[in-house]
Amino acid sequence: MTAAPSHLMNTYSRLPFALSHGRGCRVWDTEGRAYLDALAGIAVNTLGHAHPKLVPALQDQIAKLIHCSNYYQSPLQEQLAAKLCEISGLSAAFFCSSGLEANEGAIKVARKFGHDRGIHRPEIVVYEKAFHGRSIATLSATGNPKVQKGFEPLVEGFVRVPLNDIKAVREVASRNPNVVAVFLETIQGEGGINLARWEYLRELRTLCDQKNWLLMLDEVQCGMGRTGKWFAHQWAGVVPDVIPLAKGLGSGVPVGAVVVGPKVKDVFAPGNHGTTFGGNPLAMRAGIETLRIMEEDNLLANAAEIGARLRSGLERELQGVAGVKDIRGQGLMLGIELDRACGDLWGRCAAAGLLMSVTADSVIRLVPPLILSASEADEIVRILCPLIRQFLDSKP
Ligand SMILES: Cc1ncc(COP(=O)(O)O)c(C=O)c1O
DSSP: OOOOOOOOOOOOOSSOOEEEEEEEEEEEEOOOOSSEEHHHHHHHHTTTTTTTTTHHHHHHHHHHOOOOTSOOOOOHHHHHHHHHHHHOOOEEEEESSSHHHHHHHHHHHHHOOOOOOSSOOOEEEETOOOOSSSSSHHHHHSSHHHTTSSSOOOOEEEEETTTTTTHHHHHHHHHHEEEEEEESSSSSSSTTTTEOOOOHHHHHHHHHHHOOOEEEETTTTTTTTTSSSSGGGGGTOOOOEEEEEOOOGTTTTTOOOEEEEETTTSOTTSSSSSSSSTOOOHHHHHHHHHHHHHHHHHHHHHHHHHHHHHHHHHHHHHHHHHEEEEEEEEEEEEEEEEOOOTTTHHHHHTTEEOOOEEEEETEEEEEEOOOOOHHHHHHHHHHHHHHHHHHHOOOO
């Protein structure tokens, strides 16, 4: 690669190659090397790369209208909002362009909901190990000191609890009259693929109903079909009040959404919230087509089935291997936790032709496109498992 000094700000550690193009679950770098993509741009490329149904639809939209402001009626926003309401059981949507923006929107919904009820210093219950984004408010809601360090003062109005401990939330409920919402990822992504127990989600739903709090489930990473249902919380049978979405919604085109239920459908009035790019026709078309193709090609069932196959392959190959602590997840959102930091595996896998990532220092994260085939799932197992064993042997 080029030795010229970079003009990019220093925000990412990067592997020493650049991707040039892709097809399905494969991508190629500028030197012509092929990779199997088990990361999908961090749970973004729902339909893989250059999907033959998505590409012409986006080309058609680009040739018609890429952007117009929110000063006009938007049939494409209406269409995508109606679809998101249909699949979530909620009532209305606001569109933005990223996950952190969706979460900022959710935080504003909760605060406004509180103010409207006469709570002038509203507080939101948030979680240890959570990740909600890198704006000042969302990094304040995030439960990772590394993300926050150097950016203090943090935004106030968050109360933190451990995941899956209903007593901790009940305790907050008993002493804090300013709480207006509980805000968590249904499955923590950056925190290490940590699942909220389904029973815990049902208990939270009951508590939120009793206290008139909002249940806000960040499905930016685990939503949009990745777990085998449209939304991960649907495994628990709960209906939240607010669902922030992004990542997989546009299959690579930046699009985020805050989807809300009847309690907060009318919480905003014109002037309360907005964004220039949010809901533009290209982003809306990407969302509409992504959902349409997912239905047409049965990708929820594929995510469930191929996810189960991938998981059982990993379990078979890694069973009893000293140093492998846990294999967990749902559908095509899987984590393999080792007993030691394993950031090195990231580069080793790429050198062997597999793209994945390591999160929370010691958790290998697999979030491939939802079009992953059985043979591609087997290929992930074939490349990854020997590398994990070698890594564990080389770093006792
Ligand atoms: C659960 C969750 N919420 C929010 C975000 C932030 O999304 P974005 O990077 O699009 O701002 C992420 C990103 O990883 C995420 O995993």
